[in-house]
């Protein structure tokens with residue numbers, strides 16, 4: 001289960017100058033820092049909170065090849081060749097993530113157990129089958145249809161599903177912590193509890209970075225703050241919409257409840273745009289369950305209870321089970337709903353993961369660092385000169401519940417009360 005804060009690294013004082021300041025010590029920032037440090041740059045990662053304590057350690061731990069658009073939608077909008085090329089890059093992103101964890105022996109409870117996507121109505125099932133038939137045919141992705149999904153997930157709620165064979169699960173806080181250690185081992189300095197309050201680009205091109213604990217001059221800057229980007233970095237805050245996601249973990253469950261509901265210990269979600277998602281914790285004892293994305297700004301008892309009711313609607317056997325943990329995390333959506341890296345007014349950035357950053361954030365963090373080093377490795381669909389501004393309305397957090405309720409209505413049925 002996610003530890004809510006990884007160890008703080010806040011005892012060092014700030015150097016007067018470094019080659020690169022990286023703002024944000026999550027998966028994006030630590031991956032960028034690692035790449036820069038092994039290239040011999042002096043790197044200072046500054047994080048407002050504990051490095052790794054953002055979305056990177058609060059997520060659902062599902063690793064796959066996902067964008068906010070399905071392969072079918074991209075095929076229709078951009079043609080088969082472009083859709084194949086985008087998903088070809090997604091495959092490389094995924095493989096890079098798994099190879100990094102395995103080859104470097106990262107201790108983050110990686111499991112290659114596959115994923116089950118359930119359909120919440122017959123119409124959703126047809127959409128799901130259409131998408132995976134296309135992915136199988138054009139991308140060669142291995143899957144099997146689940147006309148009777150109860151052998152895979154013990155819920156009467158699903159009308160069918162697919163089992164995606166090559167998908168992974170991990171423990172997010174261990175992964176975020178391993179990425180911090182890896183960057184430090186390469187020579188980067190990580191300073192937690194040190195918010196960047198702004199920066200200016202001076203005439204000779206260097207950045208004067210102001211922080212809560214003094215100023216640092218840097219030849220280059222990488223912004224890696226994703227959903228936690230705020231008015232302190234206005235050039236980027238205007239280009240993403242932050243969205244809160246809510247998660248709960250149950251108390252320990254009896255072994256027979258786990259075995260009868262999630263016998264293969266895969267990851268699970270449904271194919272609504274605003275879905276419920278879950279995995280059994282790596283110790284095999286609890287269900288970690290998420291949903292109601294965008295509806296709650298903080299993990300209040302009411303928010304937890306509403307999500308618990310959704311869980312019970314899927315799994316009535318959990319009615320008497322208490323919760324051990326409730327937490328939120330911040331995702332970020334870009335104007336075109338794709339993640340991006342690039343350079344804007346001299347500042348490098350990688351952000352906008354739209355809920356799927358476990359593989360993508362380290363990849364784009366690394367690519368942003370390579371771009372800065374003038375060693376980027378060729379084309380990427382995700383490279384962007386400057387992020388498109390996000391419409392003002394979409395950035396208003398107070399309106400987010402209204403927008404998300406609209407998506408839930410459009411994607412109905414929502415889970416029924418048990």
Ligand SMILES: Cc1cc2nc3c(=O)[nH]c(=O)nc-3n(C[C@H](O)[C@H](O)[C@H](O)COP(=O)(O)OP(=O)(O)OC[C@H]3O[C@@H](n4cnc5c(N)ncnc54)[C@H](O)[C@@H]3O)c2cc1C
Nearest residue numbers: 024026027028048054055056059060062196226329357358
């Ligand atoms: C509940 C939830 C479930 C998710 N589930 C999945 C999943 O199953 N699979 C998947 O692939 N993705 C998932 N994601 C998305 C994934 O977690 C993120 O895309 C990814 O972690 C983004 O990493 P990051 O380093 O860019 O951002 P973060 O980890 O959020 O790090 C940003 C950092 O920037 C720091 N920061 C912000 N402003 C400043 C400042 N001014 N000065 C200094 N530091 C600053 C913050 O303190 C934070 O540590 C989920 C996200 C959430 C919230």
